[in-house]
Amino acid sequence: MKNIKAIIFDLDGVICSTDHYHYMAWKALADRLGIYFDEVINRKLRGVSRMESLEIVLGDRAPEFSMEQKKALADEKNNIYKQYLNSMSPADLSEDVLYTLETLRKRGYLLAIGSSSKNTRQILNQLGLESFFDAVADGTQITHSKPNPEVFLLAASLLGVSPEEAIVIEDAESGIKAAEAGQFRAIGLRCKSNDPNSEISIKRLSNLLDIL
Ligand code: BG6
Ligand code: MG
Numbered sequence: 625m626k627n628i629k630a631i632i633f634d635l636d637g638v639i640c641s642t643d644h645y646h647y648m649a650w651k652a653l654a655d656r657l658g659i660y661f662d663e664v665i666n667r668k669l670r671g672v673s674r675m676e677s678l679e680i681v682l683g684d685r686a687p688e689f690s691m692e693q694k695k696a697l698a699d700e701k702n703n704i705y706k707q708y709l710n711s712m713s714p715a716d717l718s719e720d721v722l723y724t725l726e727t728l729r730k731r732g733y734l735l736a737i738g739s740s741s742k743n744t745r746q747i748l749n750q751l752g753l754e755s756f757f758d759a760v761a762d763g764t765q766i767t768h769s770k771p772n773p774e775v776f777l778l779a780a781s782l783l784g785v786s787p788e789e790a791i792v793i794e795d796a797e798s799g800i801k802a803a804e805a806g807q808f809r810a811i812g813l814r815c816k817s818n819d820p821n822s823e824i825s826i827k828r829l830s831n832l833l834d835i836l
């Protein structure tokens with residue numbers, strides 16, 4: 625890949641395996657409300673903001689709840705989720721991710737996070753990555769979450785690069801769509817968009833080192 629100066633990583637499911645924590649927290653909430661929830665529904669929540677995720681979890685029952693009640697439900701889920709996050713440490717960073725990040729850093733690429741999560745800073749702190757990235761764009765700084773490209777455009781602008789000079793690494797279809805909508809090249813980690821010609825798919829993060 626030519627003229628690439630920067631790499632923007634999604635966080636949940638790319639740098640760390642927090643997806644299962646999201647699943648368990650949503651499942652606890654859904655069970656309490658008597659709403660069916662499984663891994664298939666959980667996959668639809670990847671890259672999607674907390675409040676939009678809640679709408680998907682509530683499904684047909686969404687109209688039963690006022691906006692205030694929905695905010696309380698989202699808080700309830702987030703409190704359960706944060707208990708899982710609190711147990712995370714640098715040991716939760718896989719060897720593959722660590723080696724890839726350090727090698728890309730040595731090769732001189734600018735590295736950023738582009739995540740819809742409002743818990744991004746806490747997760748980076750727990751993993752010992754609080755000052756590793758050159759820029760962090762997250763759910764606290766954006767109005768529209770993926771598939772809107774806002775978070776990736778913000779990451780690129782914080783790095784001082786154009787979308788053509790950056791690639792985005794994503795595990796979610798909504799994230800691949802967001803990257804493409806922002807004119808970034810996208811690489812799917814164990815994920816492909818519906819357009820088979822639009823991006824490359826890799827099985828593990830270190831496969832990136834062979835492509836760049
Ligand atoms: C994304 C996750 O990174 O962040 C989604 O893939 C999640 O599943 C979204 O809903 C928002 O996360 P948070 O931490 O702000 O609730
Ligand atoms: Mg993800």
